[in-house]
Structures are given as C-alpha cells and as structure tokens.
Amino acid sequence: MVSSTTRQTATDLDVAAIRADFPVLNQEVRPGAERLSFLDSAASSQKPASVIETLDDYYRRYNANIHRGVYQLSEEATQRYEAARHLVADFINAPSARECIFVRNTTEAINLVAHSWGRRNVNAGDVVVLTVMEHHSNLVPWQLLAEEQGAELAFVRMTPEGRLDLDHLDTLLTREPKLVAFSHVSNALGTIHDAVEITRRAKVAGATVLIDGAQSVPHLPVDVQSLGCDFLAFSGHKMLGPMGSGVLWGRRELLEAMPPFMGGGSMIRKVELSGSTWADVPAKFEAGTPAVGDAIGLGAAVEYLSELGMDRVQAHEHGLAGYAFARLGEVPELTIHGPKMTEGRAAVFSFSLGDVHPHDVAAILDSENIAVRAGHHCCQPLMRELGDVATTRASFYVYNDHDDINRLVAGLGRVRQIFGSA
Amino acid sequence: MVSSTTRQTATDLDVAAIRADFPVLNQEVRPGAERLSFLDSAASSQKPASVIETLDDYYRRYNANIHRGVYQLSEEATQRYEAARHLVADFINAPSARECIFVRNTTEAINLVAHSWGRRNVNAGDVVVLTVMEHHSNLVPWQLLAEEQGAELAFVRMTPEGRLDLDHLDTLLTREPKLVAFSHVSNALGTIHDAVEITRRAKVAGATVLIDGAQSVPHLPVDVQSLGCDFLAFSGHKMLGPMGSGVLWGRRELLEAMPPFMGGGSMIRKVELSGSTWADVPAKFEAGTPAVGDAIGLGAAVEYLSELGMDRVQAHEHGLAGYAFARLGEVPELTIHGPKMTEGRAAVFSFSLGDVHPHDVAAILDSENIAVRAGHHCCQPLMRELGDVATTRASFYVYNDHDDINRLVAGLGRVRQIFGSA
Amino acid sequence: MADSLYKEIILDHYRSPRNKGRLDPADYSHEDVNPLCGDEIVLDLRVKDGIVSEVAFEGRGCAISQAATSILTEMIEGRTVEEVKALTKDDLLEELSVPISPARMKCALLGLKCLKAGIYGVGHMHDDDL
Amino acid sequence: MADSLYKEIILDHYRSPRNKGRLDPADYSHEDVNPLCGDEIVLDLRVKDGIVSEVAFEGRGCAISQAATSILTEMIEGRTVEEVKALTKDDLLEELSVPISPARMKCALLGLKCLKAGIYGVGHMHDDDL
Numbered sequence A, B: 001m002v003s004s005t006t007r008q009t010a011t012d013l014d015v016a017a018i019r020a021d022f023p024v025l026n027q028e029v030r031p032g033a034e035r036l037s038f039l040d041s042a043a044s045s046q047k048p049a050s051v052i053e054t055l056d057d058y059y060r061r062y063n064a065n066i067h068r069g070v071y072q073l074s075e076e077a078t079q080r081y082e083a084a085r086h087l088v089a090d091f092i093n094a095p096s097a098r099e100c101i102f103v104r105n106t107t108e109a110i111n112l113v114a115h116s117w118g119r120r121n122v123n124a125g126d127v128v129v130l131t132v133m134e135h136h137s138n139l140v141p142w143q144l145l146a147e148e149q150g151a152e153l154a155f156v157r158m159t160p161e162g163r164l165d166l167d168h169l170d171t172l173l174t175r176e177p178k179l180v181a182f183s184h185v186s187n188a189l190g191t192i193h194d195a196v197e198i199t200r201r202a203k204v205a206g207a208t209v210l211i212d213g214a215q216s217v218p219h220l221p222v223d224v225q226s227l228g229c230d231f232l233a234f235s236g237h238k239m240l241g242p243m244g245s246g247v248l249w250g251r252r253e254l255l256e257a258m259p260p261f262m263g264g265g266s267m268i269r270k271v272e273l274s275g276s277t278w279a280d281v282p283a284k285f286e287a288g289t290p291a292v293g294d295a296i297g298l299g300a301a302v303e304y305l306s307e308l309g310m311d312r313v314q315a316h317e318h319g320l321a322g323y324a325f326a327r328l329g330e331v332p333e334l335t336i337h338g339p340k341m342t343e344g345r346a347a348v349f350s351f352s353l354g355d356v357h358p359h360d361v362a363a364i365l366d367s368e369n370i371a372v373r374a375g376h377h378c379c380q381p382l383m384r385e386l387g388d389v390a391t392t393r394a395s396f397y398v399y400n401d402h403d404d405i406n407r408l409v410a411g412l413g414r415v416r417q418i419f420g421s422a
Numbered sequence C, D: 001m002a003d004s005l006y007k008e009i010i011l012d013h014y015r016s017p018r019n020k021g022r023l024d025p026a027d028y029s030h031e032d033v034n035p036l037c038g039d040e041i042v043l044d045l046r047v048k049d050g051i052v053s054e055v056a057f058e059g060r061g062c063a064i065s066q067a068a069t070s071i072l073t074e075m076i077e078g079r080t081v082e083e084v085k086a087l088t089k090d091d092l093l094e095e096l097s098v099p100i101s102p103a104r105m106k107c108a109l110l111g112l113k114c115l116k117a118g119i120y121g122v123g124h125m126h127d128d129d130l
C-alpha cells in the first residue's frame, strides 16, 4: 500500500514526495493561506494515504471480529491482524511476535505493566526508579502502584543541560530497585538517553527495565534485543499509525508469568463460574474485541516507515535538528530548553520566547498555519525543574523540511511584533 | 453524513436501502457467488459508509491529538470528539455527557468499574451477584476482583427456558450484595432480561447495579434514567461504530468518587513527583491519547441509528426473530437454545443441528457465503448449563431480512446433506 | 485570527493587569489550575455588607487568562454577592469582546472558575457549570 | 470449499474414529482444550521399548479435530518416540490432505498439541512450536 514514489535511490528522504503521501498536509486549512506546517508530531503524527486506505479497505471489505469466526471475512481480518503483529515485531526486532501486545497507546501499555507485573513484583518497601523527565504516563501509573503497594519511587536527577545524571542513577541503583522505567527520548526536551547503558547498569543491579519508547520507536531504529530491556511501550499513532493503536513488547518469560490485566473474552483458556485459566500470550492481555482495523493500520504504518528506512528517518531528523538550532538561535529572546547540541538530541524543540506565554505563541503561529504545541507536555515535574509552567514545542517528522523551520522562525517574529518586544 | 435515502415515511425499515449503505455487504466475497449474508452482528456489526467516511474525513482533514493543541486541526478534532460524546449521551438519555467515558469496548468498560469502583467498594466477605448467563467479559473481571479482595460471587440461576430466575435473584439479594451486574440481553441465548425490574430489586436491596448493554444498546431503545442503573457498558463496534470504540456510562457521583483506573496524560489535574491529583470526569478515566477517530466514528454510527429510529430497529428485529423461529423450526434435528418464543427475545439464535459440530456447520455455511458464529460465544459456564461445548449462532441486525433467513435454512439443509443426516 | 484575538483590550490588560496581588486576610479565596497547560490563578475577595469591596488575583498564564481575570475583577468590584453569583461565562466573554476558540475557553474562564468556586465554597468548578 | 474440506477421509474418520477411548494406565497422557471453541481432547500413549505400542484419544469436537486426531493416532502407532517427536504439523496436514484454513488450524492441530505436550511432559504447547 505504500506509495510507489521511489525513494530508495537517494540517501536523503525526498520530503516533497513524502508530503504528497499525507492528505492532511495537502489541503487548504484556511482558504488562500499557506500550506500547513505540522510541527506537533510528538503529540500524534499525521497518517499517510497508505494507512488511511488500509483502514478504509478493512471496513469496506473484511471488517469482522477476529479469532472466532469460521467465515471468510473473519479469517482475513484475523490473518491481517496477526500479520500486523509480525510487522511490528520485526520493526523492533522482537524475538517473537507473541511478545507484542496491541494496546491503545503507550499509556495503556505502561499501565498494563504496572497493574499486572507491578502488583505481583513490587511490594512494600521496594524501590522503583524513574527519572525527573518522565511523561505523566510513565510516572502516574507508578505513583498509583507505589501508593497501593507501599513502595517508594526514586527519581534520577537531570543535569543542567537536560541529560540524565548517570552517577545519580548509580547511587539509586545501590538501593536495588525492582524496576527502572525511563523514556528513551524525552518528549519535552528532545534528549535521547543512552538507553543501552542505562539498561545495562539497571540489569547489573538486578532491576527489571521498562523503556517508554513513545518518542524513540517512531524516530530511530529501535532494537529490543540490543537494548536489552524487559518491556518497551510505544504508540502507533505517533508513528504514522491510526489513533487508538499502541504496543507493549515484553520478554516472553515475564509476560507468561504475569497475571492478566483486564479480564474478558479472548483472554481465557477455560472459564468456570468458580474460576478461570488464561490463554497464551499475547491473547492473555488482549481482552475483548480489539481495535482490529487500527492494528492492521499500524502494520501499514510500519511498512511505510520501513520502506523509508529508519536509519534515514533518523538522519533526516538529525539534519532538521541542526538547522532548527541554527535558525532558532537567530530569534531574539528565545531560549531552547534541553541539550544545546544536536548530538544525542531528537528533533523536538521546547522553547520560551521572552515572557510571552506559550499559548499565545501557539495561537499566533496557528494563525499562520503553523501547528505547534503549548503546555506542560505532560511533564509537569520537569517543567518545575525548568522553572516554568509551560513551553512552546515544535517537533519534526519525515514530512517536515527546512521550509517548515523558516516559517516557524518567521512566525515567531510575528509573535514578538504583536507582543511589542520587537 | 447519513445517506439521504428516505426511510422516514415507512414504518418498517427499508432493508434494501440500508444494505446499500454497507460496503461490505455489496461486494463479491467470492467471484460469482451469492451476496454475503452476514449473521454475526452480535460479535461485531458491519459499518455504514457514513461511518467509514467519517473516519476517512478525520484522517484526511483534521487528525490531531485532542485537548491540548492550540491549533485548528486539534480544535476541530477536540470539538468533534466531544460532540460524539454528546451524541452518545443523548442516545442513552444520560443526564450529562460528562458521564460517558470512551473506552475500547464493553470489556474495558467493565474492567474499569471492577478496578476502580470495585477495589474501593468490594471488600473481604462482600458478595457480588452475577448470573450464570454472563459473557466472560462480565464474569472474569469480577472473578479477578473477588479473588483479590476476598469477596464472593453468587450467580442468579436460569430457568429451563433460558430466562433469569427472579426468585433466585431475590434469595441472593437477601445477602445484601455490593454489586449486581448482568447483561441486558444475552449474547448466547438472545434472552432480553427485565432490566428495569432486576435493577429495581437490586437497588431496593442496596446494591450498585451495572448493566452489560453490549447486546441491548445496539438493538433496543436504552434509557439509563428509566433503567435506573448505576453503570452501563457497551461496545461501539457492535452498533455500526468503528472497532476500538466503546462506552462506559456511570452516574456522576459514583464516577467522581472513584479513583482512576489508568494513570497518564490527560487524566491529571496537577502532577508532582510525590503525588498527583485528578482531572474532572470523564477525563479522569481517559488516560493517554484516545482513539479520537473511532470515537468520532461512533458518533456517526449513533446518528445513523437515530435516523433509523431505535423503536423501528427493535420492531424490525422482532419481526426477523419471528420469521427465524418459524423457518428454523422446519429444519429437522435443529434445536434452538433459549426462550422458545419471540416475546422477550432478541434476534439472536443459538442452535444445535443434530450432532454436527458448530464449526462444521459454520464452515459449510461459509462456503455458501453465510457468516455465522460457532463456539462458546464467550459463555462457557452457560454452555455447560446447556450441556454443550459450543453452538452455532446466527444474529441479525438492521441490514438483514427474510432472504437471509431463507438462505440460512437452505444452507443448513446442505450441512445435513454433507453429514449424511438428510 | 491572531489580529482579532490579540486586540488592544487583551494586550492592555495583560501588560497592566488591574487588581494584581493578594488580599490578606480575604473573605473568599480560591486557587485553580488549568490542567491542560498548568496555568494557575489565585483570586481573593473581600466582602463588606454583601458587596465586593476588594478583589485581587495572582497567577501566571497566557494573555487570555490574565487579561480575562483582570477584566473580571473590574466587573465585580462594587457588585453585590448575588450579582456576582449571577454572572455567567457569557457575560465575561462579552466583556472580553474577542473571539475565544474552544481550545482557549479554559484559559478565558480560569479566573471565573476561581471566583465561582470561592464564592460558593466548593472545591472545584466545572466549565459547564459556569 | 465445503466440498474440498469435507472429503471422504475426514467424514470417514469422523464417523468411525480409530483408537477412540482411554488407556489406563498410560505412559503419557495429556489433555488440551481449544480456547476458541471449547473443544477438548485427551490423548493417552503406551510406550514399550521406545516404541508407541498403543494410543487412544477421547474428546469432543468438530469433524476436523476429531478426524485429524484419529488420523494422527494411526500415524504414530508402532513408531519410535524419536520419530514421534520429529513429527511436524506439516506431516499431519499432509496426511489430512484437505485444505485447512487458518481459522480451522487450531482444530486440526489440537490432537498433535496433546501428543507433543504429553511426550515432552510440558503443561501446554503453542501452535507455533509444533
């Protein structure tokens, strides 16, 4: 289903050709206005026609509940649903597709682990290590767990530059935490953490390791086997897939030992009124009718990204990050939060513009058809570290180019003009 | 978005016009073969073009994360997402749209209540009353809860005819259960339970009442205020909506008093490393990026059904049930499970055909382009009551007519022929 | 859109907010936060003989939330408590006289939420109830 | 499709299953259930001098699961345990000689799952490992 535009030959992504694949980016958002510069992919990406058409095809041709129907539509739906699981597994180099559980989003994936693995393995007095930079979705589930179990949360500090303080990690690891959970890439600062090294140290200390891959899987080559982690959570909707799609990968031994999260249809082996036994993974964790079309759509998204090549996606965004640094640096009174260099940094820029509130920045940019995000980015504790309530964030993806950055810079000039700081 | 075919004038549904709205039903499943008779809507319904187009329009025009973006796409997505919530609320006559929580399916809705309300309100020694006819999704979550809390489950018996034994309910109610949870319509037997009366008695006994509306909301007019229940769970995908859509309705006081189910983005008011406070309902229960398009698609499904009129949907299916009774009665060796009359019965027929296994029945029907379901219908305890492992089930919806039933009967003749019982 | 939203009235109240500060002691006081962006406002009220004699607010937030709260304080000073209770969000939006999109509604209403929650003595007010 | 699936070989084994019953005592015994439809099979094995001397099965299920298990018992009688361990699902499917769609695969393989789980002494076998 991926468009036939040839991109294989070039080393760089052909952004014009890619953009042509995304209907949202090719519409007139406001009559007569400039095209949309969509700079909020870290919240949720746009979807290529191949993904939209996969959904459409599903609903028009073979929509049915899976795993149960002995009829043709259901057989096709089941096969494609499971094929999507294999595509996802290959994409993150999972040893087995059965280790990939379809969920709604990263949040559900992490809550699944917190409920199922957590309540069995984290007990009174146990320590769970997180970082001060976590998204609420990788913080609140552990707060809820810790409160319930009487466990304690400890937070790896960050350096003034917005990187994790690995010495502090080592200190916390001496407390022999049951779990170390951290985001691979910070959605607020763009920092790419050294996930391999953090995982290695955590494993040496005997911890189970969960990586929040919401901002890494869409943007870098991610290989669970070379990461060495135990769980990886990510959102399909941030990587060109449908809303409502996400994945939890877990090591088979762990998943098999875990009790169910939700109970219901499809996750059982045998049900009696007095008690039940559970189906094999992944079915054990997919209770009820899944979002079949969305999972299949995620498969199409993975195919699209694979065709682009994740190495090239990463290189493309690295290039954008460099250009964004240079251009944003020209805007007076603009402060970029997080690492001040492109190394170990994703194409996600949180910034402050003088004392203009991010909502006002975003609203004025919106009037120029530039979509950025303003707020705490679900990282209130981190915002407090930055001494701010909110920032403006521009995040980039495969369909963005230098022109988007130029427009952003021009738009910021307009903001300064309106707020009288120019 | 609903097709403009006029149906308002007739009292009966115009099935030909309706069928024309469903792309799946207008394709050639096998070259040269007869049209598809889709008789598995109880598992998941097909979707009208208006729903498919709503999804398509969402992804092509205004896909974005909601509640957060200060830009046009996100504003439109947010508005339509919330408009869908209002449509759903009106559909079940909820006092407030804020009482409607978007979930993936009925299963998640019930697990949400079991985790959040249940762990706070059901304690050691407490009794939860269910029925022997529950779908696994309204049984397993309570088994998990009961095991965890040391509570006890008690099951309302059924009469030989497949109805609930209300005298037995009264007996169980003397034990002052904390919760009574039951399905409004049995997905395996088609029995329509007297939900108003069951709820009334349960409330008199002081119980909280959850109704599993997976098989009622799509097929009958359902009004939470006249039901008098505390929670209603249902699946959007069984009522013409997208896969991945479902709803939990709950009384506001209850929802407001309940702790969160999943933690993460969007469900918080204020997050500190040391603890968090929660957003208002429904946000408190919608952690992470929702399936935005699917919820909006469910809104379109509700509009479609409302235009047909749920009274007429019910009358149509009642007519089909009568015809199915008559015609299936002509098939030798066929036993219909459940109530032997159309009163208090939905257009769902579970049956056995001599000793031919349901899988074989379904496979042979499939070869004639008739899609039925074979299995335990996620009701293993009920199957045991029936003395069977599995049944064949044909379930009907707005796009089915007498011709579907005629074809089913002919197909069953073919089964008997192959298995040599003719 | 930017031009219609960031009119002089908004920018003026944003740059020079009226009644900025705290009242200590206050008869009514309430703090609320916009969970979407973390903006916080605390609003204090003194009431004498059933009339709002003094009002002050503090907090940080966008031009819309700050200007709207500033304008709100001007609207209620000298009014009776009953009049303040009867104040609706439409009254405030009219006074703002700029088009508030749904996404910015929470910003525009944050001060009013504090006022209402404070004067009714409830923990928290929902937008729909304003 | 019905015609190609319900060939004489399937219907014959279904109507007259070979080796139906239980062995007591048995050297290996295993019971499994198809969670999708609730079908159950229990399969017993006697082994003498490393050779399957007797095999029997009981259970209820569709024509495919019953016939496949009946055919399976014929395939393994008189074989060495090593040969039985080496048996793959493809061997069984070939012997069945009818087209098994993915949805029916679990039916066709239920007996083989019992056999493998029993002989390897594991609680439960996954389809993919057959």
Ligand SMILES: Cc1ncc(COP(=O)(O)O)c(C=O)c1O
Residues within 6 Å of the ligand: A042, A043, A104, A105, A106, A107, A108, A135, A137, A138, A183, A185, A186, A187, A212, A214, A215, A235, A246, A378, B264, B265, B287, B288, B289
């Ligand atoms: C690092 C990180 N973790 C978790 C999430 C939550 O993702 P979702 O809303 O898809 O559950 C996000 C996205 O906002 C994120 O950036």
Ligand SMILES: Cc1ncc(COP(=O)(O)O)c(C=O)c1O
Residues within 6 Å of the ligand: A264, A265, A287, A288, A289, B042, B043, B105, B106, B107, B108, B135, B137, B138, B183, B185, B186, B187, B212, B214, B215, B235, B246, B378
């Ligand atoms: C009565 C009943 N309850 C619950 C469910 C579960 O629905 P879902 O799979 O959408 O969660 C179903 C559907 O199979 C049902 O029929």
